[in-house]
Amino acid sequence: EYTDVVMENFTCPKHVGEIEDANGVGQVGSPACGDIMKIFLKINDNGIIENASFKTFGCGAAVASSSMATDMIIGKSIEEAGKLKNSDVVDALGGLPDVKIHCSVLAAEAIQAAIQDYKNKK
Amino acid sequence: EYTDVVMENFTCPKHVGEIEDANGVGQVGSPACGDIMKIFLKINDNGIIENASFKTFGCGAAVASSSMATDMIIGKSIEEAGKLKNSDVVDALGGLPDVKIHCSVLAAEAIQAAIQDYKNKK
């Protein structure tokens, strides 16, 4: 029921862990399942996301979504990354079962929170 | 917020994967989060569980619970294993956050389903 792209990003997730010198960190929790997603961003002086990573205790769909989402925003400006929608991530994954959409929302929301954290600190 | 035992069983889970010659297989799904848990048992002629394993797309708490639960039933009779309660698994993990109890239920339920599957086939 999961696409090959989902399984690939679940079994070999990219960008897992913390970024030591992150200057934008966002954390959100899911009311649906209680899981937590944390996103770390390293943004340079030109507002470009040089590196992004995630940490979660969430399910396979959450892992796959955040692997894909962080991969999609690296190299982009915070303006572009700020426009990333949950549906963009799900599309890139080739779809997710309906019951797992709430997991993919975590990644997109945590990215917005991390960008906001960066702006607040400036 | 997670105990060391939970983190240990999450980061280095035991008994992950399928058992090729399993003679009892159980699968359950969680209405709360949509996750699926599958348990494989290899039961010998004396009714002793020689090997147990699990596969899931579930969250860290589901992984930790099933790692612990499979570990607890290996070497036991199906009668003893059939008595394993969700609360036994949570106790062995040193507790779980309230919102994550539903994840640990998956492991205990899938074990019951796998034992039933074995009995049905006999």
Ligand code: FES
């Ligand atoms: S079920 Fe919690 S993140 Fe997927």
